[in-house]
Amino acid sequence: MTQPVRTAPTLAEVAAAAGVSRSTASRALNDSPRISEETKRRVRAAAKEVNFVPNARGRALAVGRTEIIAVLVTEPLSELFSDPTYSEFLSGITEELSESSYLPVILQASSTHERNRAREHFERRSFDAVIDVSPYKGSELLEVLCELGVPTVLCGQLEGHPYRDVFSTVYSDDEEGGRFAALAIKDRGRKDIVAVLGPQDNPAVADRLRGYRAVLGEDLPDANVIYTGWNSGDGYQAMHQILAREIAFDGVLCGSDRIAAGVITALNEAGLSVPADVSVVGFDDHEIATRCVPALTTVRQPLREEGHMAANVALDMIKGAEPTTTVMHMQLVQRDSL
Amino acid sequence: MTQPVRTAPTLAEVAAAAGVSRSTASRALNDSPRISEETKRRVRAAAKEVNFVPNARGRALAVGRTEIIAVLVTEPLSELFSDPTYSEFLSGITEELSESSYLPVILQASSTHERNRAREHFERRSFDAVIDVSPYKGSELLEVLCELGVPTVLCGQLEGHPYRDVFSTVYSDDEEGGRFAALAIKDRGRKDIVAVLGPQDNPAVADRLRGYRAVLGEDLPDANVIYTGWNSGDGYQAMHQILAREIAFDGVLCGSDRIAAGVITALNEAGLSVPADVSVVGFDDHEIATRCVPALTTVRQPLREEGHMAANVALDMIKGAEPTTTVMHMQLVQRDSL
DNA sequence: GTTAACGGTGCAACCGGTTGTACAACCGCG
DNA sequence: CGCGGTTGTACAACCGGTTGCACCGTTAAC
Numbered sequence: 061m062t063q064p065v066r067t068a069p070t071l072a073e074v075a076a077a078a079g080v081s082r083s084t085a086s087r088a089l090n091d092s093p094r095i096s097e098e099t100k101r102r103v104r105a106a107a108k109e110v111n112f113v114p115n116a117r118g119r120a121l122a123v124g125r126t127e128i129i130a131v132l133v134t135e136p137l138s139e140l141f142s143d144p145t146y147s148e149f150l151s152g153i154t155e156e157l158s159e160s161s162y163l164p165v166i167l168q169a170s171s172t173h174e175r176n177r178a179r180e181h182f183e184r185r186s187f188d189a190v191i192d193v194s195p196y197k198g199s200e201l202l203e204v205l206c207e208l209g210v211p212t213v214l215c216g217q218l219e220g221h222p223y224r225d226v227f228s229t230v231y232s233d234d235e236e237g238g239r240f241a242a243l244a245i246k247d248r249g250r251k252d253i254v255a256v257l258g259p260q261d262n263p264a265v266a267d268r269l270r271g272y273r274a275v276l277g278e279d280l281p282d283a284n285v286i287y288t289g290w291n292s293g294d295g296y297q298a299m300h301q302i303l304a305r306e307i308a309f310d311g312v313l314c315g316s317d318r319i320a321a322g323v324i325t326a327l328n329e330a331g332l333s334v335p336a337d338v339s340v341v342g343f344d345d346h347e348i349a350t351r352c353v354p355a356l357t358t359v360r361q362p363l364r365e366e367g368h369m370a371a372n373v374a375l376d377m378i379k380g381a382e383p384t385t386t387v388m389h390m391q392l393v394q395r396d397s398l
Numbered sequence: 399m400t401q402p403v404r405t406a407p408t409l410a411e412v413a414a415a416a417g418v419s420r421s422t423a424s425r426a427l428n429d430s431p432r433i434s435e436e437t438k439r440r441v442r443a444a445a446k447e448v449n450f451v452p453n454a455r456g457r458a459l460a461v462g463r464t465e466i467i468a469v470l471v472t473e474p475l476s477e478l479f480s481d482p483t484y485s486e487f488l489s490g491i492t493e494e495l496s497e498s499s500y501l502p503v504i505l506q507a508s509s510t511h512e513r514n515r516a517r518e519h520f521e522r523r524s525f526d527a528v529i530d531v532s533p534y535k536g537s538e539l540l541e542v543l544c545e546l547g548v549p550t551v552l553c554g555q556l557e558g559h560p561y562r563d564v565f566s567t568v569y570s571d572d573e574e575g576g577r578f579a580a581l582a583i584k585d586r587g588r589k590d591i592v593a594v595l596g597p598q599d600n601p602a603v604a605d606r607l608r609g610y611r612a613v614l615g616e617d618l619p620d621a622n623v624i625y626t627g628w629n630s631g632d633g634y635q636a637m638h639q640i641l642a643r644e645i646a647f648d649g650v651l652c653g654s655d656r657i658a659a660g661v662i663t664a665l666n667e668a669g670l671s672v673p674a675d676v677s678v679v680g681f682d683d684h685e686i687a688t689r690c691v692p693a694l695t696t697v698r699q700p701l702r703e704e705g706h707m708a709a710n711v712a713l714d715m716i717k718g719a720e721p722t723t724t725v726m727h728m729q730l731v732q733r734d735s736l
Numbered sequence: 737g738t739t740a741a742c743g744g745t746g747c748a749a750c751c752g753g754t755t756g757t758a759c760a761a762c763c764g765c766g
Numbered sequence: 767c768g769c770g771g772t773t774g775t776a777c778a779a780c781c782g783g784t785t786g787c788a789c790c791g792t793t794a795a796c
Contacts, residue, residue: 068523068546070782081746086784096744116522117458118782121751126455128524130503136485147474150506158511163519165468165503168488173496181501184454185406186466208406293631293660322631408752419776424754434774456752459781 069110078106089114129157129164129374130187132178132201135194136170145264145344145363146193149215152367153191160375162188169201179204189213189374197221211377213370216263228373228383230366234264237359237390238271241313241341244357246275248398250311250339253280256298256323257315260287265315268343272313284309288319292348295322303330311339317346320356324397340397354396362388407448416444427452467495467502467712468525470516470539473532474508483602483682483701484531487553490705491529498713500526507539517542527551527712535559549715551708554601566711566721568704572602575697575728576609579651579679582695584613586736588649588677591618594636594661595653598625603653606681610651622647626657630686633660641668649677655684655696662690662735678735692734700726 075085080103088095088103095103106112120126131153150166157164165187169178181187182204189211195202195218202223205212212227245253253276258265265287272280286302288294295314299322302309312327314320320342324334334340334354342349345360366388373384413423418441426433426441433441444450458464469491488504495502507516519525520542527549533540533556540561543550550565583591591614596603603625610618624640626632633652637660640647650665652658658680662672672678672692680687683698704726711722 071784072782082783083747083785084745087745090784092785094744099744113518113521115782116519116524117455117462117464118751119522119784120455121459121753121782122784124455124751126524128519136489154506154512155509158509158515161518163505163515163524165505167501167503168492171493171496174492177496177501180451180499181454181466183451184457186454186464186501289629289631291627291629291631293627293629293633293635295631297631297634297660297663322635325635409754410752420753421755421777422775425775428754432774437774453752456781457754459752459783460754462781 068115069112071112071114073110074103074107074112077110078103125188125378126186127162128187129162129189129191129371130167130178130182131164132167132169132190132192133194134169134175134192134196134199134201145361148363149193149367152364153371154367155364156368156371157375162375164191164371175201182208182210185210188378191215191370191374195221202227211374213374213377215366215370224383224385226383228377229385230370230373230388231386232361232363232366232388233390234267234361235271235274237343237361238268238273239275240271240390240392241268241343241359242272242275242280244392244394244398245311245313245339245341246279248311248335248339251279252284252307252309253311253313254284254286254302254307254309255280255313255315256286256288256295256302256319258287258290258319268315280313283307288315290316290318292318292322292325295319296326297322299323299326309338312341314340314342317342317344317349317352317356317358320358320397321348321352324352324354324356335397342397345393349393349395352397357395357398358393360391360393362391406453407450409450409452411448412441412445412450415448416441463526463716464524465500466525467500467527467529467709468505468516468520469502470505470507470528470530471532472507472513472530472534472537472539483699486701487531487705490702491709492705493702494706494709495713500713502529502709513539520546520548523548526716529553529708529712533559540565549712551712551715553704553708562721562723564721566715567723568708568711568726569724570699570701570704570726571728572605572699573609573612575681575699576606577613578609578728578730579606579681579697580610580613580618582730582732582736583649583651583677583679584617586649586673586677589617590622590645590647591649591651592622592624592640592647593618593651593653594624594626594633594640594657596625596628596657606653618651621645626653628654628656630656630660630663633657634664635660637661637664647676650679652678652680655680655682655687655690655694658694658696658735659686659690662692662694673735680735683731687731687733690735695733695736696731698729698731700729 071082071085075082085103088100154164167178169175190205191213193215195214195216206223206226214227214229217231286298288298312323314323320340327334327338332338342356342358345358349356349358369386409420409423413420423441426438492502505516507513528543529551531553533552533554544561544564552565552567555569624636626636650661652661658678662678665672665676670676680694680696683696687694687696707724
C-alpha cells in the first residue's frame with residue numbers, strides 16, 4: 061500500500077487527548093453553554109491538534125440531517141447548459157446556502173435510469189431537501205417526494221399541479237416581463253415589431269411571447285417571430301435572415317441580451333442605426349447589456365434573487381415551515397437602445 | 399400541521415412485522431446465504447408491506463460509505479455551461495454509475511465561499527469519491543483531498559502535479575486531435591488555412607492549436623487564428639469577418655462542429671462551395687456533423703467513454719485500487735467536407 | 737451546620753442500520 | 767443414545783456522533 065489512508069480521528073480520540081468524556085467533547089465543540097470556557101479551550105486545542113472534523117455519517121445519523129440539499133435537474137444537461145438563465149439562478153442558490161452549513165449539489169435525472177437512482181436516494185433520505193429547477197407535471201419523482209414528505213421547492217409555475225399544499229413554489233412572471241418590454245417599445249411609438257426569441261420549446265419563451273402579444277397585437281405578426289439559440293451569434297444570424305427578407309420593421313424584441321447584442325451588430329453592419337432607425341429591447345439584464353453600444357434597454361429577471369429565495373424557502377421547510385408560493389417580479393431597465 | 403410527515407419505517411418495524419430479529423431482517427433483505435428461503439420471503443413481504451427503504455444515514459454509518467460521488471466543478475458554472483463538451487462527459491459519468499448503486503452529484507466550487515463549504519463536506523467524508531472535471535494546479539481542494547485520502551479522479555492533464563501517485567487521471571489527447579485534423583487537411587493539398595477556435599483561455603483549445611501548428615507550420619499564420627464562442631452563430635459571425643478581410647484561404651479548421659456548421663452557412667451564402675472551393679474540418683463529432691451539408695469531416699473526442707472511464711476508475715479506487723493514468727485517443731471521422 | 741441552588745461533567749441511551757459470535761434445533765451416524 | 771456437523775436465528779457490539787439525566791463539588795442562604 062503506497063497510500064497511507066490515515067483513518068480520520070474520531071471524537072473519542074479528541075476526548076481522550078483533552079482528558080474529558082466524549083459527551084463533554086461534543087458539547088464543547090458545539091459551543092454548549094453548559095461547558096466552562098476553560099474546558100472548551102482544552103477540547104478545541106485537542107481537536108485542532110489531531111485535525112478533527114466530525115464525521116458526516118455519524119453526525120447525520122444522530123441529528124437526522126445530512127446537510128445536503130439536492131438541486132434536481134430533470135431535463136437533459138445539454139438543454140440546461142444552453143439556457144444561460146440557469147447558471148445565474150444556480151449561483152443564487154449556492155450563494156445563499158454558503159451562509160448556512162448546507163451544501164447544494166446538482167442532481168441530473170433526465171434518463172429513466174438516472175431517475176431511478178435519484179428516486180432510490182430520495183427514499184433513503186440522502187438529502188434534507190430538494191429544489192426542482194424545472195418541474196414538470198406528471199413527474200414520478202415529484203410524486204415520490206410528495207409521498208416521502210421530503211421538503212421540496214419547485215422553481216417554475218406548475219399550473220394546476222396536485223402538490224400545491226405540499227411543495228413550495230418560486231417563479232418569476234415571464235408574461236409580465238414580456239408586457240414590460242412590449243409596453244416600452246410601444247410607448248416609443250414603434251409599430252412594426254420583430255421578435256427574436258430563444259428556443260421554441262422553452263416555456264419561458266412562450267410566456268414572454270404571450271406578454272408581447274397582449275400588448276402589441278397585430279403590430280407583432282406571426283411571420284415576424286423567430287426562434288433561435290440564446291447567443292449573440294444566433295441573434296446575428298437571425299437578424300441577417302430578417303434583413304434578407306426586406307420587410308419593414310422599426311423595433312426588435314429579443315429573448316436574451318446576448319441575442320440583442322448580435323442583432324445590434326448585424327443592424328449596424330447593414331447601415332441601420334440603433335435607436336434612431338430601430339429600437340432594440342433585450343431580456344435578462346445580462347452583464348453584456350451595459351457593454352453594448354448603445355447600452356441595452358432590457359428586462360431584468362431577478363434570477364439571483366430567485367435562487368436566494370428558493371434556498372431560503374428550502375431551509376425554512378427543513379425547519380418545518382409550511383409550503384409557500386412566491387412570485388418574483390420583472391423590471392424594465394431603461395438604457396439607450398430604445 | 400397539514401403535512402402528515404410520515405416518519406419512514408425502520409428495520410425494527412419490518413422485523414417485528416415479520417416476527418424475526420433486526421439482524422435476521424437485515425440479512426434477509428441483503429440476501430445473505432445464512433437465511434432460509436422461507437424467512438426471506440416473509441421478511442421481504444413485510445418490507446414491501448410497510449414500504450421499507452433502508453435509511454441512508456444509518457446504512458452509511460454502518461458500512462462506512464455514503465454511495466454518493468461528487469463531480470467537482472471548480473470553474474464558474476457559466477463557463478462550464480458554455481463548453482458543450484462537458485455535458486456529454488457528465489452524461490458518460492452518470493450513465494456508467496447508474497449501473498452501480500452510486501449516485502453522482504455535481505458540486506460547484508468556483509467562489510471561495512463555495513470552496514470552503516465543499517472542503518468542509520470533504521473533510522466530513524460526505525462523499526465516497528471525487529471526480530474533478532477541470533483540475534488546476536495549486537487548487538486547495540486537491541490538497542485537502544490528497545491529505546484526507548479521498549479517492550479522486552482528475553479529468554484533464556495536470557502537468558507536473560504533485561499528486562501523481564495519489565490521484566487517478568483520465569484525459570484525451572487534444573494535441574493529437576489537432577494533428578489529426580491538420581494532417582487530413584494537409585493531405586488534401588490545402589495550403590492556406592484558417593482556424594476558428596473556441597475561447598482563447600480554454601486549455602483544450604491551446605493544445606489543439608499546438609497540434610495544428612505542429613503539422614501546418616507557416617500554412618496557418620497567426621493572423622488566421624480566430625477565437626470565438628462554441629456555437630454555430632459564432633462560427634457564422636467569425637467567417638463573415640474573415641470574408642470581409644478578403645484574404646485568400648482554402649481550408650478552415652474549426653474548434654467545434656457547431657462552429658463548423660456556422661462557417662459552412664456563411665461560406666455558402668458568400669457563394670463558396672464546400673469542399674470544392676474550401677475544405678472544412680470540425681471537432682467533437684457532434685450530432686450536427688452528420689446533418690451538415692456536406693456532412694462534416696471531424697475529430698471525435700471520446701467524451702462519453704471518458705466519462706465511463708472516470709466513473710469506473712472512481713469505483714475501483716473506492717474498492718481500494720491503486721491510482722492509474724488513462725489517455726483516451728482521438729479519432730478522425732472522414733465525411734464529405736474535405 | 738445543614739440545605740438549596742447551580743454550574744460543570746460523565747454515564748448511558750439513542751439515531752438505524754450491519755455483522756461477529758453464540759446458541760438452539762435438527763440431522764445422520766456409529 | 768450420544769456425538770459431530772449443519773442450518774437458521776438471535777443477542778449484542780459496533781459505526782461516530784448527540785443529548786437527557788443523574789451526579790458531583792461549590793457556594794450562598796438560612
